[in-house]
Amino acid sequence: MSKASKTAGLILLAGLLLVASACGAKKNDAQPSPSAEPSESSTPAASNSESQAPGEKIKMRVITITTDENRNNIMEKYIKPNIAKALPNLEVEFEPGGGGEDMANKLKTLNASGDMPDVFWDDAGYFTPLKSTGSILDLTPYIAKDGFLDKYAVPDALKHFDGKIYSISSGADTYFTPVIFYHKDMFEKAGVQVPTTFDELIGISKTLKDKGMVPAVTPGKDGWGPKLYMLQQMIQIGDPQAMADLVANKTDFNNPSVKAGAARIEQLAKEGVFPDGIANLDYGPAMEMFTSKKAAMLWMFTWELPNLAKDDTVDFFPFPSAGDAYDPAKFVQFWGSPLNGYAVSAKTEHPEEAVKLAEFLAMADALYFESTGAPIALKTGNPPAESSPLMKKFIDWYNPIPTKIPSLALNSLDARTSAELSSQGANLLTGEYSADKFAEAMNKVWSENTWFDN
Amino acid sequence: MKYLSRAFWLLAGGTFLFPLYWMIAMSLKSKSEAYDNPFGVPRSWDWQNFSEALSKYPFFSYLENSLIYTLGTIALTLATGSMLAYCLSRMKWRFNAAALFYVSMGLIVPIEVVVIPLFQLIKLLHLKNSYLGLILPYSGFAMASCVLMLYAFLRSLPKELEEAACMDGANVYQTFFKIILPIVMPALVTQCVLLFMRIWNEFPLAFIIAAKDRFRPLTVGLLNFFVNVGVSDWGMIGAAMLLSSLPVIVVYLAGNEKIEQALTAGAILK
């Protein structure tokens, strides 16, 4: 009896193991990834040895942001077709990382478990934890040695405040700023003019609404718009100095000018400038509402300018002023942060090759943005492409502006402050939440902000 | 009255099917029509969404991975879970009540809570980048509901079955596999369907552990598709949603009949 039961038990366990090993074995067969087409003819014997045999490819893992149309175009048109030729000794596996919080959570989890990819898109939002665990490589010696650094118009702009370079990008970021895109024909139909003051903006919105159009859209879900640009913009159209002070941690949310900015968002929501449900509107649908001409205005960063310029009824204007202290020709906010770009893991086994890969990716970004006529900081060696009239108009306005205020979202917030600003910003957009409550809640978080501690 | 009640049932059933209609309708609409006419019947049939979605979405590779995860988890969970449930409901063991309570705790631990320690464990066991890296934790997490349900069914079976088998000289293993398992087949099939739905659609753990594209299941692939490609193109989103849901719908329709048959079989045996 006992023997029989043992036998049966063993058979059962063996069965389980069989299932297990069948599942395990499957993946070994699938080892070579589809992209590893070339060098198939290399001797099979060599590939078994542990050492780096000549002709053997180094494996690299890359996590990139995959949030918008631009990123897709870069991957499909500039990275995939060229990578095998540019870096023949590498076998690169790309992992789409999503963007925003998804991307941040993914990298934080990978870092916590010691499983960082060789190359990844770095972002101010998760830079600090990566740096404090020594997971991010200082690129300075590598890119100084191979001359990549010299391709930048202003190499110093790449430096973090500790003097090291952690990320390399096309430099297109510093030309990204929020503006108000609008459909000229819709404005004409409603009989309204481009506003120059905040009150006029409210006024034309009412007119547009009366004519059955949605006056303005912007992504509002999870506080995207308020956090990334709107709060800053609404503060600085009244008092640019207060905004510059806030970014530099010289003032807080008790500042009357800062409160006034929040109150303007509350007013915009209450006056119906945005459609119902703006606080839950995603990026894609917001874009769609504008491009399909349901909404007359789109409040958006200029990274969408090349795509929007394809429609020749689209024009843009800077945010109108809410006081004498602000003039759109004198102050502007900009998106750039030296931390945004391709970074290399400090724990990679092949730092030299990984840096080369990061350089290739940054160059792919540059080639793409250059082809759209956008200004970039990384020299590609190509003659500049023909810019669209809208792009020309943008550059002529943007370049001469003397005071460029860096983005609050990228340059002043630790993870918690950033997350809370998202929630509080979404609250403001509902129109059911007062600016005073907002200021009170933000002040508490702001007093505990650790960004400026080190 | 009779017709009224039938009409009610048809209508109620219809509300549950509406999303299927909506997905199909969406997948046939062009980008602009999806916004102008979001809930109506498509004006013209635009199959392009499917070919476009397929070209940007490695559907078949994800499908294969999803199948391996799901079937592997079902096999492992049902094999081990049904044995434990039998042990707890029939065998005289000092820790029966304790073990049942212990396992039922598993119902309350949401997978999201333990993602980081779980990930470290998978790495420690060298299961990362293998299908087992997801199958084993899935199985561990599905154990509670599987054991509890089978326990409930086993408990309601008459003891005479085993007593008779025992008289015939069958040992415990023979009794379990030859007599008990066939009787609880309806419950096993139901559990199979439940597990299938659960694992097929699992997201948080797969997102973290199956990091490599080669090991990704459909759900993770679908989200990537939403954020990377679809963005605002509801037609393509509809096509991708429909494609991804299709296997589960097919299995469900097939499994549905099986449940019915198994149920009648179970009833006859009684």
Next chain:
Amino acid sequence: MNKYFSTKMSIFVFAAPALLLFTVFCVYPLLPEIWMSLHKHDGFRSLGFVGLDNYADAFNNSSFWTAHRNTYLIVGISVLLGLPLSMALALFMDVQPPRLRRFFKSSAMFPAILSVTVVSQIWVAFYEPNWGLFNAILKSIGLSSWTHSWLTERRTVMPSIGLVFLWQYIGLNAMLFYTGIKTIPKMYYEAALIDGAKFVQVCMRITIPLLQDVIKYVLILSTLGSMAFYSHVRVMTAGGPGDVSRTVIYQMYYTAFDTSEFGKGTAIAVIFILECLLISFLIQRFVAKEKLEF
């Protein structure tokens, strides 16, 4: 028979594999979890032992209580509204003509087989305030004043999400009840019907009492399932606007991942697990505690 059945060897063979799997992958990870909740932890390393500070912090946070209110609202909806409805569906389904029953069964369970991502995405479109289905219907029947921006108004957002959850799982629970009903030997019914009992009486006196184990199972499953309510919120509103639609798991996730305070996040997780333990204990203790023998 017991002596012959329940040898140490057979108990081991039957119990060990499942218990091992369960312990290693489901229970063990809780240990690092508890350790983290007692530390200031950023997800990568401990920044020092802080005792119960993280727990105190959780209790002093208004979002924590908002999240609890929302979570228990969902539990209430799915248990007090959902389960009776599911039971009623199952009982009525049992007496419908086969073709209608088959149609209804297949369709009622359909939402449950779709992934949460898909279902939530679809309902976001239904709730959309400008072109969405609900507002369109309300406007077309002249009830424009009843329209809402369902997912961004503080009063409507949680009930709206709750409805989706109810809708998605009501058919699944009905199916579970129905499977249970089918395993009840026909003779019990027949005996009762011969005695002249009415349908409702048969249900109340025979079917439901005999279903105790299944009811308990479904009750635990849907109580705890709705306590862990998270994915719908993630896709539909991202907890918004502000913290208005966060559930406990969402708050835990938000605290740990979004604000990088893993110590505080895991403290919420531990509190939550204790709550769930308590609730499942109460169900085990007070529902269907007497053994049913056929």
